[in-house]
Amino acid sequence: QVQLVQSGAEVKKPGASVKVSCKASGYTFTSYYMHWVRQAPGQGLEWMGVINPSGGSTSYAQKFQGRVTVTRDTSTSTVYMELSSLRSEDTAVYYCAREGSGLLRWDRLDVWGQGTTVTVSS
Amino acid sequence: QSALTQPASVSGSPGQSITISCTGTSSDVGGYNFVSWYQQHPGKAPKLMIYDVSNRPSGVSNRFSGSKSGNTASLTISGLQAEDEADYYCSSYTTSSSLVFGGGTKLTVL
Numbered sequence: 347q348v349q350l351v352q353s354g355a356e357v358k359k360p361g362a363s364v365k366v367s368c369k370a371s372g373y374t375f376t377s378y379y380m381h382w383v384r385q386a387p388g389q390g391l392e393w394m395g396v397i398n399p400s401g402g403s404t405s406y407a408q409k410f411q412g413r414v415t416v417t418r419d420t421s422t423s424t425v426y427m428e429l430s431s432l433r434s435e436d437t438a439v440y441y442c443a444r445e446g447s448g449l450l451r452w453d454r455l456d457v458w459g460q461g462t463t464v465t466v467s468s
Numbered sequence: 469q470s471a472l473t474q475p476a477s478v479s480g481s482p483g484q485s486i487t488i489s490c491t492g493t494s495s496d497v498g499g500y501n502f503v504s505w506y507q508q509h510p511g512k513a514p515k516l517m518i519y520d521v522s523n524r525p526s527g528v529s530n531r532f533s534g535s536k537s538g539n540t541a542s543l544t545i546s547g548l549q550a551e552d553e554a555d556y557y558c559s560s561y562t563t564s565s566s567l568v569f570g571g572g573t574k575l576t577v578l
Contacts, residue, residue, distance in 0.1 A: 390572040391559075393566060393567040407566055446519070452559075452562075452565075452567040453503070453520060453567075455504065455506070455514075456516045456519075456525060458514055
């Protein structure tokens with residue numbers, strides 16, 4: 347079945363970087379865009395960025411420009427999200443989510459990973 | 469990009485219908501039909517309930533429906549059931565080529 351499996355929880359110190367992985371299975375990896383969304387404790391969802399797994403092109407939320415990098419490895423059907431210069435406000439659950447249309451319309455996130463908790467603490 | 473505006477909470481009794489609103493601007497909700505709704509139970513990942521304003525993915529109950537008028541989208545749940553108790557989020561494409569979510573609405577089934 348179609349699924350996204352993310353890497354495990356991380357604890358980082360302020361100023362460090364974190365890299366979260368998202369391994370896709372059950373569908374043609376290069377045919378669907380992949381988004382990253384985060385959720386701080388007790389807060390709502392926040393979009394971070396998107397990648398085209400086929401060509402590797404990316405688009406990021408202005409808030410994270412310069413701090414986030416999304417990449418992919420087509421040989422392992424895995425997408426990565428790296429966030430640098432971490433601060434306490436980056437403590438959140440990070441999700442990868444597939445856009446189900448096969449197009450980039452920033453809509454219809456139909457399959458989600460289980461989430462990766464990133465804790466930033468000194 | 470400011471978050472879309474949703475009521476913080478709504479409630480209803482089993483069997484009733486409720487509607488959750490999602491208000492944006494002409495730069496997002498009002499300008500495009502790329503509005504989705506997600507259901508999230510505590511400790512779980514969000515689940516897609518509605519996309520393209522009013523389309524239901526396969527497997528989602530027809531008790532869930534979506535609509536839009538001007539800059540406001542709405543999610544209606546009819547025949548409320550206990551398992552519908554969750555947080556609900558709307559999302560929309562924006563003119564800045566990004567995705568914006570609503571602040572979320574907590575649905576309580578009385």
